[in-house]
Amino acid sequence: xxxxxxxxxxxxxxxxxxxxxxxxxxxxxxxxxxxxxxxxxxxxxxxxxxxxxxxxxxxxxxxxxxxxxxxxxxxxxxxxxxxxxxxxxxxxxxxxxxxxxxxxxxxxxxxxxxxxxxxxxxxxxxxxxxxxxxxxxxxxxxxxxxxxxxxxxxxxxxxxxxxxxxxxxxxxxxxxxxxxxxxxxxxxxxxxxxxxxxxxxxxxxxxxxxxxxxxxxxxxxxxxxxxxxxxxxxxxxxxxxxxxxxxxxxxxxxxxxxxxxxxxxxxxxxxxxxxxxxxxxxxxxxxxxxxxxxxxxxxxxxxxxxxxxxxxxxxxxxxxxxxxxxxxxxxxxxxxxxxxxxxxxxxxxxxxxxxxxxxxxxx
Amino acid sequence: xxxxxxxxxxxxxxxxxxxxxxxxxxxxxxxxxxxxxxxxxxxxxxxxxxxxxxxxxxxxxxxxxxxxxxxxxxxxxxxxxxxxxxxxxxxxxxxxxxxxxxxxxxxxxxxxxxxxxxxxxxxxxxxxxxxxxxxxxxxxxxxxxxxxxxxxxxxxxxxxxxxxxxxxxxxxxxxxxxxxxxxxxxxxxxxxxxxxxxxxxxxxxxxxxxxxxxxxxxxxxxxxxxxxxxxxxxxxxxxxxxxxxxxxxxxxxxxxxxxxxxxxxxxxxxxxxxxxxxxxxxxxxxxxxxxxxxxxxxxxxxxxxxxxxxxxxxxxxxxxxxxxxxxxxxxxxxxxxxxxxxxxxxxxxxxxxxxxxxxxxxxxxxxxxxxxxxxxxxxxxxxxxxxxxxxxxxxxxxxxxxxxxxxxxxxxxxxxxxxxxxxxxxxxxxxxxxxxxxxxxxxxxxxxxxxxxxxxxxxxxxxxxxxxxxxxxxxxxxxxxxxxxxxxxxxxxxxxxxxxxxxxxxxxxxxxxxxxxxxxxxxxxxxxxxxxxxxxxxxxxxxxxxxxxxxxxxxxxxxxxxxxxxxxxxxxx
Numbered sequence: 001x002x003x004x005x006x007x008x009x010x011x012x013x014x015x016x017x018x019x020x021x022x023x024x025x026x027x028x029x030x031x032x033x034x035x036x037x038x039x040x041x042x043x044x045x046x047x048x049x050x051x052x053x054x055x056x057x058x059x060x061x062x063x064x065x066x067x068x069x070x071x072x073x074x075x076x077x078x079x080x081x082x083x084x085x086x087x088x089x090x091x092x093x094x095x096x097x098x099x100x101x102x103x104x105x106x107x108x109x110x111x112x113x114x115x116x117x118x119x120x121x122x123x124x125x126x127x128x129x130x131x132x133x134x135x136x137x138x139x140x141x142x143x144x145x146x147x148x149x150x151x152x153x154x155x156x157x158x159x160x161x162x163x164x165x166x167x168x169x170x171x172x173x174x175x176x177x178x179x180x181x182x183x184x185x186x187x188x189x190x191x192x193x194x195x196x197x198x199x200x201x202x203x204x205x206x207x208x209x210x211x212x213x214x215x216x217x218x219x220x221x222x223x224x225x226x227x228x229x230x231x232x233x234x235x236x237x238x239x240x241x242x243x244x245x246x247x248x249x250x251x252x253x254x255x256x257x258x259x260x261x262x263x264x265x266x267x268x269x270x271x272x273x274x275x276x277x278x279x280x281x282x283x284x285x286x287x288x289x290x291x292x293x294x295x296x297x298x299x300x301x302x303x304x305x306x307x308x309x310x311x312x313x314x315x316x317x318x319x320x321x322x323x324x325x326x327x328x329x330x331x332x333x334x335x336x337x338x339x340x341x342x343x344x345x346x347x348x349x350x351x352x353x354x355x356x357x358x359x360x361x362x363x
Numbered sequence: 364x365x366x367x368x369x370x371x372x373x374x375x376x377x378x379x380x381x382x383x384x385x386x387x388x389x390x391x392x393x394x395x396x397x398x399x400x401x402x403x404x405x406x407x408x409x410x411x412x413x414x415x416x417x418x419x420x421x422x423x424x425x426x427x428x429x430x431x432x433x434x435x436x437x438x439x440x441x442x443x444x445x446x447x448x449x450x451x452x453x454x455x456x457x458x459x460x461x462x463x464x465x466x467x468x469x470x471x472x473x474x475x476x477x478x479x480x481x482x483x484x485x486x487x488x489x490x491x492x493x494x495x496x497x498x499x500x501x502x503x504x505x506x507x508x509x510x511x512x513x514x515x516x517x518x519x520x521x522x523x524x525x526x527x528x529x530x531x532x533x534x535x536x537x538x539x540x541x542x543x544x545x546x547x548x549x550x551x552x553x554x555x556x557x558x559x560x561x562x563x564x565x566x567x568x569x570x571x572x573x574x575x576x577x578x579x580x581x582x583x584x585x586x587x588x589x590x591x592x593x594x595x596x597x598x599x600x601x602x603x604x605x606x607x608x609x610x611x612x613x614x615x616x617x618x619x620x621x622x623x624x625x626x627x628x629x630x631x632x633x634x635x636x637x638x639x640x641x642x643x644x645x646x647x648x649x650x651x652x653x654x655x656x657x658x659x660x661x662x663x664x665x666x667x668x669x670x671x672x673x674x675x676x677x678x679x680x681x682x683x684x685x686x687x688x689x690x691x692x693x694x695x696x697x698x699x700x701x702x703x704x705x706x707x708x709x710x711x712x713x714x715x716x717x718x719x720x721x722x723x724x725x726x727x728x729x730x731x732x733x734x735x736x737x738x739x740x741x742x743x744x745x746x747x748x749x750x751x752x753x754x755x756x757x758x759x760x761x762x763x764x765x766x767x768x769x770x771x772x773x774x775x776x777x778x779x780x781x782x783x784x785x786x787x788x789x790x791x792x793x794x795x796x797x798x799x800x801x802x803x804x805x806x807x808x809x810x811x812x813x814x815x816x817x818x819x820x821x822x823x824x825x826x827x828x829x830x831x832x833x834x835x836x837x838x839x840x841x842x843x844x845x846x847x848x849x850x851x852x853x854x855x856x857x858x859x860x861x862x863x864x865x866x867x868x869x870x871x872x873x874x875x876x877x878x879x880x881x882x883x884x885x886x887x888x889x890x891x892x893x894x895x896x897x898x899x900x901x902x903x904x905x906x907x908x909x910x911x912x913x914x915x916x917x918x919x920x921x922x923x924x925x926x927x928x929x930x931x932x933x934x935x936x
Contacts, residue, residue, distance in 0.1 A: 002834040008822045014753075021750050022821075029741035032705075036712055036737050040730060043715035047651070048722070051923040055652055055719045059907040062657035062710075070709040071702060078698040081748045086691060088750025093687060108527070158523040159617055161682065161757060165823025168754035172683040174618070175522060176611025179684050192832060196757040196825045198516045200523055201444050204828040293614075311612075 011166040011191055011212055013184040014092045018168035021084050028077055092169055095150035095182035103230070103320045104153045106160035106173040109195070109202040110134075112317060113141055116324075117222045118229045123193060123208035140209040141193055143185050144218035152180045152284065156316045161197030164210050170196050178284045185212040234325025237318045241310070261306065262299050268327045273300040287323050377916045381872050384894070387887045389790070402487035405888065408473030409788070410494050415469060416857075418460040418501065421508075423853065425453035430812075430846040433839045438829045446829035448512030448530065455508065455517045459539050460501050462773055463546060463631060466638035467584070468497070470780050471553050471577045473788060477881035477888065478571050480562025480897040485555035493548035500541030507535035516827060518628075521609035521620050525601040533599055540595040543588045546634075550584030553577050562880070564899030569912070571879055571903040572655060575662040576641025579669035583630045583637075586673070591627035594620060621683055625676035633672040636736075636768060637665055639776030640707055643729050646783050647711050649877045650726035651718030652906040652920065657710045664703035671700040681752045690749055697747035704740050708733065721922035723875070724798030728779035731806040735771025739764060742817065760820025763813045771809055778805070778856065785860065786874045790887040791867030797859040805852035811845025876920035878904060878911040 010016060049055065103114040110125030122130075122137040130138075143149060153162055153173040163170030164183070171181045195206035213221065238244060246261035262272075271279040275298040280286050289296055291314065294306035314322070388405045391397070398406060428449050432441045441449060472490065476483055484490050507513055513535045515524040524532050557578050561570070597608045598620065607613025609620045640661075648655050655661055677685055677693040685693075711733060720726070742764040745751045755761065786792055815838035824835045831839070873882040880897050881888075900914030909917050 003837060004818070004822050004834050018750060018754055021748070022745070025745055025748060025751065029744060033737050033741055036708055037734060039712040040715065040733060043712070043718070044720055044722075044730070047715060047718045047720050049719045049922050053719065053923070055909075055920065057652045057719050057907040058717050059654055059905075060656060060717070061654055062660065066713065067657050067660050067706070067710075071706055074705045075698075075702050078701055078744065078747075081744055082695055082698050085694065085748030085750035085752075089690065089753060090687075092750070092753055158527050159520055159683075163754075163757070163823065163825065165754065165758075170682050170753060170756060174611075174684050176617075177684065192823065194823065194825045198447075198518075198520070198523070198827040200527060201447065201514070203447070204443065204825075204830050 009166040009189070009191060010168075011185055011187040011189060011210075012164075012168070013186055014088070015166060015168040016186070017088045017091060021081075021088055024084065025081055028081075032074070032077075093181060095180055096148050099148040099150040099182055101150045101152055101180075103324075104151055104162060104173070105316045105320065106153065106155040106157075106162070106195075106199075106206075107316075108157050108200055109206040111141070111160075111162070111193070111195075111206070111208065112137075114230055114317070114320060115222060116230055118233055119222050119224065124195070124206040126202060126205060140190070140211040142211045142213055142218060142221045143183060144215050145185055145188055145212050147215070148182055148184045150180055150182045152178050152320075154178050154316055154320070158199050159197050160195050160199050160206065163194045163196035164191060165194070166191035166210070172197055178288065188212050188214065230321055230324040231328040232325075234318075234321035234323070234328075237314070237322050238325055241313065243322075246306070262302055264326050265329045267329065274298065275300050275302075275304075284323050284327075287326055288319055291319060291322065377918050380918075381883075381885045383885055384889050386890055387790070387885070388890050389887050391890050400491075402483070402491050403890065404472050404476050404484045404487065404490055405788075405892075407490050407494055408469050411464060411468040411472060411497075412788075414494075414498065414501070415461055415465060418456055418505075421505070422453050422456035422461055423850065425449050425456065427846065427850060429453055430843045432829055433831075434843050436831055436833045436836050441829060443829050444514065447514040447516075447827070448508075450827060451513045451516050452508045455504060455513065455535060455539070457769075458517055458631075459542055460504060462635045462769060464497060464542075464549070465635070465773065465777050466642065466780060467553065467577060467580055467634070468493075468545075468549055469777075470573075470642065470784065471549065471580075471638065474784065474881055475553055475556055475574060475577060476560070477884065477892050478574055478879050479557060479560060479565050480880045480893065480899065481556060481560035482891045482893075484552045485560055486552050489548050490552050493545045493552070496548065497542050497545035500538045500543075500545065503534045503538030503541060505538075507531035507538060518624065519595075519598060519620075520624075521598060521601065521615075521617055522612070525598055525608075526610050526612070533602055536595045536599055536602075540592050540599075543592045543595075546584050547588050550581035550588075554581040554585065557581075562897045562899055565880075565912075566899075568658075569899055569902045571641075572644035572658070572661055572665075573638075573641035576637050576644070576665045579665040580634050580637045582666075582669050583634050583672065587627040587630040587634075590623060591631075594623040594627070597623075618680070618684060621680050622676065625679045626673070629676040629679065630669070630672045632765075632768070633668055635773045636776075637668060639732070639773045640665060642776045642780040642783070643711060643732055645877075645879065646725045646729045646779055647714050648904040648906060649783075649875050650723065650729070651715050651720045653714050653716075653718040654902075654904045654907060655710065656713035656716070657706075658902070658904075660706055661710050664706050667703045668700065671696065671703070675700050678747055678752075681749060682756050694747055694749045694752075698744075701740065701744060701747065704736075708737050708740070721920070722799070723782075723795065723921065724793075724802050725779045725783035725875070727799055727802035727806075728775050728782060731802060731809075732772060732775040732779060735767055735775060735806075735809060739767030739769075739771050742767060754823070755820055757826055758820035759816040759824045759826055762826050763816035763820060766813050766816075771813070775805070775809075778802070781856070781860070783875070784881075785863070786870030787881060787884075787886050787888065789864060789867075790870050791863045792870045792874065793863035793867055794859045797855060801852055801855035801859070804848060804855065808845050808848030808850075808852050812842050812849050813845070815839070815841040815845070871918070873911075873918050874921065876917045878906060878917065880912050883911065883913055883915075 100116055105112040111123040113121045120137050121139045122134055123141050127135055155173045155175040160173040161170050162173055167183055171179060189212055191210045193208045193210045195203055247264050267282050270282050272282060273279050280297050292311040294308055295304050298304045388403055432439050432446055511531055513532055514530045515528050515532055557574055600606050601608045607615040609615040609617050644655055644661055675693060675697045677689060678697045681690050745755055782798055819835055819838050824831055870886045872885045884892055897913055899912050901912060903912060911917055
């Protein structure tokens, strides 16, 4: 029988910040509890009624000074928890702007993880009911040491929660909405990965391992099974769904034929004017909504002619890929339609061109 | 404190033991209909007591199966699917059918009118209706749980509960919806009674703290329960009619459910604990023969908890996708709501100072409450603090925390209340030895059950897992061992309290020598509580003056004491 260590495993910067705060609260609350318990035991011993005692008790109604004392002191201590906790939380939830981004899609009862290089991994799940393709992807959530990574989550079905005890972090994974957090692992090793939000029958099987590895091992891992960058895969889907028959992926070809829909080049991060007033910032959430529910926000100057049935045609997996593709369309970059798309920022530079890949001709 | 009290020299001699009336509420009719059609608040209280004991047993059996299954990392006795139904059954039954109605519906029904010197609650028929509504709702829930079960957890988070679960969510939610009305009726009744039916001289400042606590509870029941009722209706509409409210695939928002649900369910935690706090104030004063330390602070902190408790619901959602600033706000407000609870604990402890303390079962349960509630309260601070909650959320740390508050706090207060008022309710005394033994066994078993769960939670073991990594096993075995002791502790009162009904000594009117008006009536009480209109002369806890609220000298309290010293104890300290 393996046993738990006294102090739980720590493997990230947040975990290192969590521990002092946790033990500070343990210390303060233990002292508080001890004061109450010592008070109870002392009073119960000193003032217990013994045989022969007269039942004579003083009529004490209270004391404003004491009352004020034990209102203000606990409040001050609680507020130190709040301020310190806010600092730890602040460090845990705001990803640095330049961190490479990993996508995680939760699905009953597995985690599908997509690296920017196109490497994919499935964590957890029942291998008996998987397709062969999925079974080949089963592995661990691999992260490089000493390098911040941003992770963006979405769920295909119900609410899940992506929790890594050794990182002291968890985040609910919600259907229909992207949420992000970031990790900064600092210790090589293998750690638990749990689903922490009850999600149905095999909730407790939606578990696996996080592997923190050296940068070299991480680069090797990224090359292992990758068959193109995420954005490149998105481009294939973009064409398969014939998005490019209306949305010309670059302005040049858009000028030749009369476009029926806005060009998507250089769109990421801009504010676009909306029909009926107002603007919307182009984010993952906005692009996702524009694909699955295109009538919700229509760009000024265009007709709402986009079909509304993409939700049933595109899985969450594919949506994240298409979004990665749209995000990679920098303005001014001329991208021939028949060439393999280069890996986006954040992917390793020496990523090999997958053999047999012919770019856009894939179905 | 402007509490007027009688001067020592004006105190009448100890009133003679009131003669047992030929008709008390128990022998006033024996047929089953005399119970099912009664409008007597005392009989309705007993109806609730019997039903709640049954539900507590059902919920307890489910808990036992859950703990047994966790003996082994692979799940000892249940499949995943069975386990999920079992912990849901435990949660649903314990929360909706035991904890929420427990003290308000049993003790509140029985004792609020007696403590304020009224004949009955303000709306006796509404009171009976509340029991029927409760039983109808409970019928739906128990049927849902027994006929296949529910596997969503008591929190019923959509879209899992609305679109994915294939279990009896609809009847379960419908049952919870119905029992909500019962809760509203009881709250309304108690509130109206306290406002309008206090005996002459029973001013707000002379009201026992139990009444203050139930007043605050009723406030939460009235304002909070309608919100969860609407939420459950929306959930059923989405599930049955396929109207998108919470499922994002149909244009809904799953976080909307969580906001609405916790807007009720966090205050509901206070529905469960605040009445328990009221009980503790009654008992700790009686068994230490002291005035409560800081009457106003204890009374107003109940009201403070009820009000601020409505403003902290999102602390259940720190990792659920709420915005950064709303997380900060709710963390801050949660720190504020922790203060009144701390105040109460300090006041209760200070009440013991220079008391004359005896340790009968109600007092032992009360002392156990103080320790366990304090631990439960301070561990809540780990979850209110953002930096620690992002790890501890949804782990066994949370499970241990709320069991310390709900079981260590509320259930022990409920046990204390039953042991304190049992002689009044039944007219019989129970075994002193076995009741003390039971309090001790429950305290020890409780600690052993839930302390290991804090360790598991710190190491990250998630809740609602039927199987788990092997390194968590040792602490799970410890916890299950504790649960067995705890189960034994609960079984003991079931036996000796039942036996006391048949073989117990006849209880005097005021066996604990307590000051409340309920003790001025014989045990068991008259059909209409009092043969006279009680005129209240002083505050609720004048133990040091040795007078009850009617200004009469108290009888001799139980416990060791010197003979013939009672009359000399009237000095003002």
